[in-house]
Amino acid sequence: xxxxxxxxxxxxxxxxxxxxxxxxxxxxxxxxxxxxxxxxxxxxxxxxxxxxxxxxxxxxxxxxxxxxxxxxxxxxxxxxxxxxxxxxxxxxxxxxxxxxxxxxxxxxxxxxxxxxxxxxxxxxxxxxxxxxxxxxxxxxxxxxxxxxxxxxxxxxxxxxxxxxxxxxxxxxxxxxxxxxxxxxxxxxxxxxxxxxxxxxxxxxxxxxxxxxxxxxxxxxxxxxxxxxxxxxxxxxxxxxxxxxxxxxxxxxxxxxxxxxxxxxxxxxxxxxxxxxxxxxxxxxxxxxxxxxxxxxxxxxxxxxxxxxxxxxxxxxxxxxxxxxxxxxxxxxxxxxxxxxxxxxxxxxxxxxxxxxxxxxxxxxxxxxxxxxxxxxxxxxxxxxxxxxxxxxxxxxxxxxxxxxxxxxxxxxxxxxxxxxxxxxxxxxxxxxxxxxxxxxxxxx
Ligand code: UGA
Numbered sequence: 001x002x003x004x005x006x007x008x009x010x011x012x013x014x015x016x017x018x019x020x021x022x023x024x025x026x027x028x029x030x031x032x033x034x035x036x037x038x039x040x041x042x043x044x045x046x047x048x049x050x051x052x053x054x055x056x057x058x059x060x061x062x063x064x065x066x067x068x069x070x071x072x073x074x075x076x077x078x079x080x081x082x083x084x085x086x087x088x089x090x091x092x093x094x095x096x097x098x099x100x101x102x103x104x105x106x107x108x109x110x111x112x113x114x115x116x117x118x119x120x121x122x123x124x125x126x127x128x129x130x131x132x133x134x135x136x137x138x139x140x141x142x143x144x145x146x147x148x149x150x151x152x153x154x155x156x157x158x159x160x161x162x163x164x165x166x167x168x169x170x171x172x173x174x175x176x177x178x179x180x181x182x183x184x185x186x187x188x189x190x191x192x193x194x195x196x197x198x199x200x201x202x203x204x205x206x207x208x209x210x211x212x213x214x215x216x217x218x219x220x221x222x223x224x225x226x227x228x229x230x231x232x233x234x235x236x237x238x239x240x241x242x243x244x245x246x247x248x249x250x251x252x253x254x255x256x257x258x259x260x261x262x263x264x265x266x267x268x269x270x271x272x273x274x275x276x277x278x279x280x281x282x283x284x285x286x287x288x289x290x291x292x293x294x295x296x297x298x299x300x301x302x303x304x305x306x307x308x309x310x311x312x313x314x315x316x317x318x319x320x321x322x323x324x325x326x327x328x329x330x331x332x333x334x335x336x337x338x339x340x341x342x343x344x345x346x347x348x349x350x351x352x353x354x355x356x357x358x359x360x361x362x363x364x365x366x367x368x369x370x371x372x373x374x375x376x377x378x379x380x381x382x383x384x385x386x387x388x389x390x391x392x393x394x395x396x397x398x399x400x401x402x403x404x405x406x407x408x409x410x411x412x413x414x415x416x417x418x419x420x421x422x423x424x425x426x427x428x429x430x431x432x433x434x435x436x437x438x439x440x441x442x443x444x
Contacts, residue, residue, distance in 0.1 A: 001188065002027070004073035005081040006102045008035060008066070010046060010162060010266075011119055011155050012083030017054040018166040020063040022191040027065045027073040039066040047332040047359050050163040070102075074109040079188060081153075082130070083119040092273035093281070094123050103130040107137035107148075114148045115181050119155055121215075121271060123278045124208045127152050127175070151176035152204045153185065154211035159265065160330030167192065172199045175207020212278070215271040216289060221256045222263045223295040229259035229439025230302070239439030240421055259438045261338040261393060261419040262299035264327030269296070269336045300338045303391060303419045304345040306436050310415065311388075316350030321387035321411070323380055324394025324420075325357035325364050332359040334367060338419065339393040347373050356383040358396050384410040395420035404431035 001024045005012045008030040016026045030036050035045055044052045055064060067073060074080065084098040099120055106116060116134070118127055131150045138144045152175030157165040169192055174185050182201055186193075193199055202210070229239040239259050247254035263269065272293050279286035308315060327337035334340060343353050355364060356377045368374055377383040380399065384390060384407060392399055400422050408414045414433045416423060425435040 002077035004077040007084035014162040029073040036066045070105045071109040079115045081117045086120050093277035094274045100133050103133040104137050107134040116150045117153045127204045149178045149181045151181050152207035173207050174201040175204040212275045219268045219272050220292045223292040225257045225259045226299045232439040238441045262296045264336040266335045300341040318388040319352040321383040321390045322355040323392045325360040329396045332363045334363050354383040356380045388412045389415040391417040393419050395422050
């Protein structure tokens with residue numbers, strides 16, 4: 001089977017590699033010529049565990065093809081995936097220009113029936129816009145005899161485990177009103193739909209909303225827990241105990257109830273805002289989502305408030321070791337990362353940062369360039385040297401069991417601000433370190 005995927009970002013590239021591994025011939029189309037030429041050489045532009053291996057295993061030559069020439073991809077496959085980015089517009093709504101440009105491209109080149117599958121995260125109603133754009137373009141070409149179907153097939157992959165999520169999906173949402181499209185997509189996903197049926201088929205608009213609703217629900221869990229954590233501090237309780245206590249209820253569950261420094265990344269912040277805009281433009285007041293978004297914005301300032309509180313506002317001239325730059329572990333992605341809000345606040349207050357991250361150092365260099373108040377360190381130990389305190393922003397595994405005694409010797413003050421609750425304050429205090437966590441007893 002031949003498949004074409006437009007967009008070689010996280011979603012497109014991972015899905016392409018996984019399809020190719022299953023035995024399909026996949027053509028990836030991207031307008032970024034430099035990216036395409038790097039991919040042709042087997043260079044992967046993003047850090048995603050297992051992806052490089054998968055792309056190389058498949059032989060960038062054999063089943064996985066990269067091109068900037070859309071017409072090649074359109075001619076080659078009956079199924080055309082749209083997996084291009086939907087960056088936020090100025091008002092927070094998703095900008096569909098890339099999605100609609102691909103729709104136009106497909107309609108400009110197709111010569112026979114095509115199934116267009118929208119995989120990008122898009123607002124409800126986008127598939128209708130894709131359909132309208134294609135109809136218009138075909139009409140302009142004088143080819144309105146050609147048929148096509150537009151369906152919605154959102155992805156639910158997480159950065160850092162994208163390959164596994166794609167290979168073993170917990171559900172496959174197929175949004176279409178066309179029986180023939182459903183049959184084709186069921187066949188396409190058959191290698192990933194074993195043991196039990198993971199395919200949930202529905203109408204296009206419900207499929208589009210399912211994607212946003214899932215991310216908004218998860219973001220809501222996080223903001224709720226962050227609110228409880230902040231309250232626990234006020235009430236002299238320990239959120240980690242509360243987390244264990246509530247997670248035992250299967251209706252709540254243990255997933256996604258970890259308090260921290262706010263959610264980041266390329267999905268939750270953008271999707272919550274886009275959902276808010278979508279609700280507003282539909283004449284509905286999204287009270288819950290507004291609160292989720294506001295709590296998250298505020299949560300990203302919690303660490304700085306703790307630091308400033310402890311040093312009684314005397315931050316100027318101080319140096320802070322910062323462990324973790326990426327928005328979460330196992331990725332080099334710093335989009336909307338809480339570390340960025342913290343660094344901005346520290347710099348604003350006149351402090352210096354000695355930062356270390358297992359994967360995001362190049363990304364950090366790309367974003368900030370050379371600055372006097374930012375030193376990118378080669379190891380987590382180096383970051384501690386001459387620092388007034390340590391701040392942990394991302395819960396990378398390699399940060400979980402540090403040598404507290406060595407840490408105490410190196411740091412100017414034996415203090416850790418733990419934004420992810422990875423350290424037990426009691427254990428650390430036995431080694432002479434004071435740990436400030438999120439939502440734990442008496443640590444305002
Ligand atoms: C998220 C969803 O989890 C995926 O299901 C979805 O497909 C994806 O967005 C997308 O729309 O493409 P991702 O952004 O990769 O995936 O990252 P998550 O693992 O969900 O983490 C998001 C943020 O929430 C991170 O900043 C993380 O630190 C934070 N988080 C997560 C918490 O603060 N507490 C938790 O308990 C869980």
